Structures are given as C-alpha cells and as structure tokens.
Amino acid sequence: MKIGRLSVALSISLLWIFATNYAFFPISDIASLLTFKSGLLGVNTSSDMESEVGSVKELMIKIDTYGIPYIYSENDNDIAYGLGYMHAKDRYFQMELMIKMVKGELSEILGERVLGSDNFWRPFEFDGKAKEVLEEFKTSSPELYSYLLNYSEGINKYLEKNRTNDPLYKIFNLEPQKWKPEYSLLTAWYMSSNLAYFDYHGERQELLDKVPNEILDILYPQRSDELKTILPSNNKVSILKEPSQLEKVALNGLLVSTTKFNTDIGSNNWVVNSLKSNTKEPLIVNDPHLFLTLPGAFYEVGLFGNTIKSYGYTIPGVPVVISGHNTTISWGITNGEWDLTDRYLLKTKNDSLYLYQGNWIPFQEKQYSIEVRGKEKEVFNIKSTIHGRVIKEDSTYYAQKWYPSSKNYSIKALFNVMKSKSFNEFKNVLKIYDYPPQNFIYADVRDTIGIVCAGKLPKRPQGFQGGLLDGTLKPLSEGYITKQWETSNPRKNYLFSANQLPIQNDYYFGAHWHKDSYRVNHIDNILNNKNNWSVEDFMVMQLDEVDISFLHLKEVFLDQLSNPEISSIGEAILNWDGNMKSNSKEAYIYEILRRSTEIEARRFAQQELGVQQSPSMESFLNYLDHEISTKGQYSNKETIINNILRKTDSMLAQGNDKNDKAYNSISEVIINNISFLPGFEYKVLDAGGNKNTINMNASAHPTFRSIYKMKANNIKGYTIMAGGQSGKLNSKNYADQINGWKNGNYKETQFVENPEELKNITTTIYFK
Known part of the structure; x- marks a missing residue:
C-alpha cells in the first residue's frame, strides 16, 4: 500500500515538474510564470488613490470605478499626452499587437503560426506610408502633428516605469517596445482590413456568366425598388456601358476563390429630433457590431482641454473620439460596406509574363523578409502588374487593387470632428475622410439631425456589375467620386443606418446584394411608428431581439x-x-x-x-x-x-x-481574449437575438451601446461596453461591464468640466 501511494506521489511530482518546465511555444513555461518576482505572481495589481508622475506636462487624470479616465488640462497637447498614458496603461499589449500585424511583423512575437498574416500585410508597406503621411501633417496640419507627437510621448512615459505589469507580456515572454507617432496612423488600415477588405468579384463573375438574367435579378439583385436606403434615392438610374473599360470577361469554368463578404457583421445608429422625443431634445443612438474580444475594440474616455472637450469611445492607439459628443454636437458610426477592391483576370505565359495592350510584359517582383520567432527568417517574393498585386489561384492569375492600401487621412477628419460645432462644419471636415467608409449619424443641441455617408468611393464605369475586369486592358482610371452623400432635418424627424446601401443612383457601391434587409426594415418600422421616444425606450430598442x-x-x-x-x-x-x-x-x-x-x-x-x-x-x-x-x-x-x-x-x-x-x-456567446489562449474566454449564457435582430447575435455583436440626450449645457449620456476598460487579465475592469451589456443595464456618463463634480472616483493621477 505504501509503495503504491509513493508511486502515485512520485508520478504526480514528475508530472508537475514536466508541466511546469515545458514551454508551449511561444508561451513561457509554467514554472517561470509562477515565480514570485518575475512571473505572474509579481505583476503589480495595485492602484493608489493618488499618485504623481514627474513630467513637464500640466494635467490631471481622474479614474472612476469602471476604469474610465477623465483627463483635464488647459492644453490640448497635454490632453493627448494623458490619453496616451491611459491607453498604454490599460491596453498596450492590444495596441502593440495591432501595429505588429499591420506592419507585417507579427511572426516576430508569435512565431510561424502567423506567417500568413505577415505575408498578407508586409507588401503593403504601411509603415512607410504612415511616416510619409505624418511628415505631411507637419506642414498641412501642424496642430494635429503636435497632438500625435504628444500622444506618443504619453504612451512612452507610461512604459518607462511600467514595462512588466501586463500578464500577457509575461505569458508570451515579451517586453513592450517603444511607440512611435506614426503608429497611430496604422489603425485606419487595420480597421479597413476588418471592415472594407473583401473580394467577391470572381463569385460575381460566375453569377453573371451562368445565371439567366430573369433569375439573377431575383436571387442576386444589384438594386431593388423596395430597398430602404440611408438617403432618399432615385430608382430611375442610367444603365450605360463603356466598352473600352468593360470588355466581356468570362471565367470559362475556372475555379473561383474569393475573400468572403461577411453578411453577419453590422452596426446600428439612429437619431430623432425634438418632435419625436419626449424630452423635446434630440436623442442619438449607436451600437457598432464587431467580432468580440477581451479587451474590445473601443475605450471610453472624457477629454477636457482647451479646444477639445469631448466624451465617448476611442480606439486604443488613436487619440480621437470615434463615437461620442463634444459640448455642442454628437456623432455615431456604422460601417459603409462599400466595394473597394477591383480584380483583374490576367492572361499569362510561363508564369512570368502577362498580356497587356497586345504585349507580353514581365511581372514586377519584390522580395520581402520576415523575422520569425524561434525559426529562420522567412523570405518570399510578391509579383505585381500595372493593375495591382498578383494573386495565383490554381493555375489562374489575377491582379487585385485594394483602394484603401493608398495613403490614409481619416485621422485628420476625426480630429476635426471632435472640434466641430455645427452640421455644416461636421460634414465639411468629413470631406477628407477616406477609409474605412462609415455612416456618421449626427445631432446637436440646436435640434439639427443629419447623416453623412463618408469615404472615398472609386470611380467605376456606368454599367459595372461587380464582376472581373479585363487584365489585358488599361486599369480603371485613378479617381474617386467627389460628391458627398449627406442629408439633414428630414420631414419624418428621424434618420438611421444599419449598413444598408447609402443611395441608389448611377454609382456602384457594391456588396449589398449579398445581404438581407430585415434588420434595416425593422429599425425603420419601429422608428416610423412611434413618437415621444425616451432614453429608456431606446435602451429597450437596442436590446430588441425580434427577427422579422x-x-x-x-x-x-x-x-x-x-x-x-x-x-x-x-x-x-x-x-x-x-x-x-x-x-x-x-x-x-x-x-x-x-x-x-x-x-x-x-x-x-x-x-x-x-x-x-x-x-x-x-x-x-x-x-x-x-x-x-x-x-x-x-x-x-x-x-x-x-x-x-x-x-x-x-x-x-x-x-x-x-x-x-x-x-x-444554441445561442451562447463566447468572448475570447485577444491572445485566444484557452481559459481566458468569457461565456455569455442565455443570450438572445440572431443575425437579423437589432441586438445582433451572430459572428458579430454590439461592442458598445450609447445613447446621448442633446440638451444645451447639459448633455446626458448612457453607455455600456461588451467587456471592460482594461486589457489586463488581473484587472477588476477586465470584464466588469459584460453583465450590464447583456442585461441592458447602462451606466450614466459624466461630462463635467469641473473635476470636483465627478462621482465614484477611485484614482487621481497628477502630472507635474
């Protein structure tokens, strides 16, 4: 008996020794994670009531029980500095993961399993483009340039003495790297890849080739008279064709492989004016739908500077409010889902030449190398033509142009949105917004409501139906539609968007023929059939789970x-x-x-x-x-x-x-940690809704919900997030809002210029 017990004890001991010393690459071995000083047990979880940071900046940050920071200074650049400090404090692992991805350097920290991601991203060379755009801002927008530099300084200030207090850095045996100002510009490409990178043109061409027109118009309609567009539409459009650019291209039995358009992703925003509000003030509502992770895509903050006084949701890495309000106006977003990709069918010879305007021309080639953690350097070549990057599928060659891969200036538009005071200002600053296309809903304290469908829509010939283009001809001319799609103060006293087509006209927006319009119709019916809306009514509506x-x-x-x-x-x-x-x-x-x-x-x-x-x-x-x-x-x-x-x-x-x-x-929602390591996910049981409901439950879900009541000098807000403010596994604010998000228990926001009026403050940080 004693020998048996001893054998069991010895076996357990040996198993423990093996388990604690075996490293599951790229994760550290368990023994090193459990050491007191250098492992997870040594991660600092304390949060002092008051602390002081040595700095040349003059600002104060107050943090409430939800982890929401309220940043006060008389200088806008110091506000950016403070926001950088807080983004780094709560989300730096997430921020660094994002920039590594967009630069095509993810394999440096996660190994060969993510080589496919780096092979996709590296050839775009976004790091260099971001540097060029930042340099342009130095002269074209010096205020923004200085703002971004100060934001970067704030991030690095936090990293100076807090390099080892995020458990994920411990788990992956990594050290955070220094932030650079141009990194804030990379986020626009990251979001564009999530929201505006799909290539269904091969599939569409197959439909055009094989499906009779009378069936095509019913099963795969390009437009519909019944479609509820964001803006009023003229359904009598021109169906013209330019043979020089739209030569007949047929697949002729070739296999089709495309980047799938996700029909399960979406967002909602709507606004009513005083005539449909029981408070006699405009009410504006937003809930963007994305794939959920912990931490989520957004971070809530209050900014109280000189010209910047704003509250709402930011994206960690970017020092602007994406959805929220200032002292006068409020705005929210939904994804435009415009088609921003062209695909050309190539005729090739010997895997090295392509036919262009009657001549055989060699592919352009460029070599890239990727550092791979734990492995040798990966070297690969990318081919391209005058039309774009070459994609080979089986034995067929295509060239793809993704329009958002050019320089991106969206951050400049969003920076100026935070300072806008009227709808005219708002829509004018959005004229330079490019990618990813978004539908910006609007309300202000003067009872103006509006919406702007913002982004750069490529020029396509009239008659283009979304199929393949002929790679033996010139590419479509470089250029974009200059018209801005916007409207304000409609007779029906409300506006909304739910990722539907902005307008039906002669321009090709694409993509929307893949989707159902049940959610769109349901929102429109609800808003149309009721007056005297209250904040509480809209809380209920955001949780609506009816699938019509x-x-x-x-x-x-x-x-x-x-x-x-x-x-x-x-x-x-x-x-x-x-x-x-x-x-x-x-x-x-x-x-x-x-x-x-x-x-x-x-x-x-x-x-x-x-x-x-x-x-x-x-x-x-x-x-x-x-x-x-x-x-x-x-x-x-x-x-x-x-x-x-x-x-x-x-x-x-x-x-x-x-x-x-x-x-x-069958409706359970699982929210994974961004590392996707097992054991760190959060399960939301008893979830309702599906892909057609306002409270969407599919591959995407509401990342946050917000409602703002636009009363002059007294803007009230109500928000809740699918997760929490912090990305740190050991933080009390890691997932503390999930139950409120599930059950519709909103928190009231605090937008006060006097910090002494703030409630439920747990921490104050002084910068001197």
Whole structure:
C-alpha cells in the first residue's frame, strides 16, 4: 500500500515538474510564470488613490470605478499626452499587437503560426506610408502633428516605469517596445482590413456568366425598388456601358476563390429630433457590431482641454473620439460596406509574363523578409502588374487593387470632428475622410439631425456589375467620386443606418446584394411608428431581439406549414411573435428552420445553378414566392420548401430532449481574449437575438451601446461596453461591464468640466 501511494506521489511530482518546465511555444513555461518576482505572481495589481508622475506636462487624470479616465488640462497637447498614458496603461499589449500585424511583423512575437498574416500585410508597406503621411501633417496640419507627437510621448512615459505589469507580456515572454507617432496612423488600415477588405468579384463573375438574367435579378439583385436606403434615392438610374473599360470577361469554368463578404457583421445608429422625443431634445443612438474580444475594440474616455472637450469611445492607439459628443454636437458610426477592391483576370505565359495592350510584359517582383520567432527568417517574393498585386489561384492569375492600401487621412477628419460645432462644419471636415467608409449619424443641441455617408468611393464605369475586369486592358482610371452623400432635418424627424446601401443612383457601391434587409426594415418600422421616444425606450430598442424574417418565411411557406407530418414546426411559427429570446422554444425551432433555409439556398446555388455564391435568405424567399420558381429546369417551390422542412425536422429530431430545447441551447456567446489562449474566454449564457435582430447575435455583436440626450449645457449620456476598460487579465475592469451589456443595464456618463463634480472616483493621477 505504501509503495503504491509513493508511486502515485512520485508520478504526480514528475508530472508537475514536466508541466511546469515545458514551454508551449511561444508561451513561457509554467514554472517561470509562477515565480514570485518575475512571473505572474509579481505583476503589480495595485492602484493608489493618488499618485504623481514627474513630467513637464500640466494635467490631471481622474479614474472612476469602471476604469474610465477623465483627463483635464488647459492644453490640448497635454490632453493627448494623458490619453496616451491611459491607453498604454490599460491596453498596450492590444495596441502593440495591432501595429505588429499591420506592419507585417507579427511572426516576430508569435512565431510561424502567423506567417500568413505577415505575408498578407508586409507588401503593403504601411509603415512607410504612415511616416510619409505624418511628415505631411507637419506642414498641412501642424496642430494635429503636435497632438500625435504628444500622444506618443504619453504612451512612452507610461512604459518607462511600467514595462512588466501586463500578464500577457509575461505569458508570451515579451517586453513592450517603444511607440512611435506614426503608429497611430496604422489603425485606419487595420480597421479597413476588418471592415472594407473583401473580394467577391470572381463569385460575381460566375453569377453573371451562368445565371439567366430573369433569375439573377431575383436571387442576386444589384438594386431593388423596395430597398430602404440611408438617403432618399432615385430608382430611375442610367444603365450605360463603356466598352473600352468593360470588355466581356468570362471565367470559362475556372475555379473561383474569393475573400468572403461577411453578411453577419453590422452596426446600428439612429437619431430623432425634438418632435419625436419626449424630452423635446434630440436623442442619438449607436451600437457598432464587431467580432468580440477581451479587451474590445473601443475605450471610453472624457477629454477636457482647451479646444477639445469631448466624451465617448476611442480606439486604443488613436487619440480621437470615434463615437461620442463634444459640448455642442454628437456623432455615431456604422460601417459603409462599400466595394473597394477591383480584380483583374490576367492572361499569362510561363508564369512570368502577362498580356497587356497586345504585349507580353514581365511581372514586377519584390522580395520581402520576415523575422520569425524561434525559426529562420522567412523570405518570399510578391509579383505585381500595372493593375495591382498578383494573386495565383490554381493555375489562374489575377491582379487585385485594394483602394484603401493608398495613403490614409481619416485621422485628420476625426480630429476635426471632435472640434466641430455645427452640421455644416461636421460634414465639411468629413470631406477628407477616406477609409474605412462609415455612416456618421449626427445631432446637436440646436435640434439639427443629419447623416453623412463618408469615404472615398472609386470611380467605376456606368454599367459595372461587380464582376472581373479585363487584365489585358488599361486599369480603371485613378479617381474617386467627389460628391458627398449627406442629408439633414428630414420631414419624418428621424434618420438611421444599419449598413444598408447609402443611395441608389448611377454609382456602384457594391456588396449589398449579398445581404438581407430585415434588420434595416425593422429599425425603420419601429422608428416610423412611434413618437415621444425616451432614453429608456431606446435602451429597450437596442436590446430588441425580434427577427422579422419569420413574417416573410411564414408568408412563403404558409401552405406547407399546415402539413400534419411537421405539425410542431407549423404550430411554432404560425403562432409566434418572432422574438428570439433565449428561453423561447419557438425561437429555437425557428432558428433551425432559418438555418435550414440557408443550407437549402446554398445547395440550390451550387447543385442546380452551378455557382458558389448562395443567395441571401431574403432573395431566396423572393424567388420561391415568384412564379418563376414553379416552372423551368430547376426544382420547383414545393420541392424546395419540402426539402427545407424535412431538413429542419431532421435537425430538431436529434437528441432525446427535442421538445424541451430552448434557443439558449444554441445561442451562447463566447468572448475570447485577444491572445485566444484557452481559459481566458468569457461565456455569455442565455443570450438572445440572431443575425437579423437589432441586438445582433451572430459572428458579430454590439461592442458598445450609447445613447446621448442633446440638451444645451447639459448633455446626458448612457453607455455600456461588451467587456471592460482594461486589457489586463488581473484587472477588476477586465470584464466588469459584460453583465450590464447583456442585461441592458447602462451606466450614466459624466461630462463635467469641473473635476470636483465627478462621482465614484477611485484614482487621481497628477502630472507635474
């Protein structure tokens, strides 16, 4: 017995020794992480009530229980310095990860597993472009230039004596590197890659080649008379063609591989004026939807300087308020989702020449090298043509132009937005905003409401339908549409955007034909049908989980839903209100039915039409409801709907508890740490909503929610974030807002120019 116990004890000891000394690259071994002085146990978690930082700057930072800093100074540059200090304090690992990615240097810290990312980013040479733009600001915008330099100084001031107090640096055995002013400009390219980099042109060309026009217009519509655009539209557009630039390009059976357009990502913003507000002041609402991580993409702050007095959400690494307000105006954002990529089909010879204007021209080539942690340096070549970067898929060559890869000046526009005092100022400063395209909602204390669809839209020939371009011809002319799309003070007394098309006109925005418009229509209906809105009403609306697609599906499926063989499906849908609440059995059944419809749409596209791109659910239902679906060479409406219902019934039959399942069995939200290390994720149980609801629950979710009541000299704000202010695993503000985010428990913001009026302050930092 004693020998057995001894053997067990010895085995456990040996296992512990092995486990604590084995390094899971690029993570440090557990033993070094557990040492008191140099490991995680030595990470400082204390936060003094008051502290003093030696500096030539004159400012004060007060921090509340949520970790929100309120930065006070009589000098705007000192405000930037303080914001840099706080961004570094709470989010520097996140900031450094972002700049390493955009520079194509992620492999230096994470090893060969991220080489694909570096191979994508490095050839854009954004680091050099950022330096050039910063140098331009020195003369074209000296105020911004100085502001960025001071922000950088504030970051590095924090790093001087706080290089080892973020657990993630310990875990990855890294040391933070010094920040440079031009790094703040890299974020625009990072966000553009997340929000405006997709290339579906091969898929689109396949549709143009293979799908009859009468079906194409229903399943994959370029425009629709029923579409609710952000701005008033003229549906009578010109359909012209310029043969010199739009020669017929056909895939002729070539395989298609594209960068997928994410139909599950989105955002909401809306505004009502005093005539629809019970407080008789404008109310402005915003909730951007992104892939959630801890920490999240945004950081809340109050800035109280000389000309900059602003409150709202910043992106760590960038010293401007992206969504928020100043003393007079407020603004919020949604993604524009414009098509900013062109793809050219090339004719090539010997893998080294391409045909251009009748001549065989050699590819341009450039070599890049990447330092790889734990491995030898990676060396690779990138080919390009006059049209753009070369992409080889199987044996076919393409050239791709991604418009946001040029210089980016968005930060200058956002810097001036913070100082704007009227809608005219607001829309004028946004004229220089370029990427990623955003829909800026607006309200001010004078009861003006408006919206600006801002960004640089490339010129495409009239008649362009989103397919491939001919790589043997000249590239599309360099240039952008100079017109600004904006409106203000509409008769209906409200405005909104939910990633829909800005306007239907002669210009090609693209991409939106992939998406359903259920969320757009639902928001519009709610705002249109109610007056006397209150802040509390909008809190409820931001949490709305009704999927109105069920009304469309019920209308199309009505005859088949009465089939006694699938009575459980019919009973659930026919008597249901569409609320995707977490404890609803009907919501569970409908979500399975909705997903089955999408699966059948994909099967129909691939097996019957012979194309890869699935139609949206809305377009597929429109097709089934059209007389064309009852005739012709394809499966008819009855067959398709029966396929969907059988698939749904089969999926519902899996498991013995099918009658007891509620929607929360499949709606869980998991928020991972940005490192994606196991064990640091946060699970949000009993989540409702889906991809069609205002409170979106898909691959994207609301990153924050904000509501501002625009009363002169007394702006009130209500916000909540999907996470917390800090990116440090050991901080109490790491995930302290998640429950409030889930349940709709907002916190009231503090926008006061007298710091003595602030409440719930836990820490004060003086810079002298």
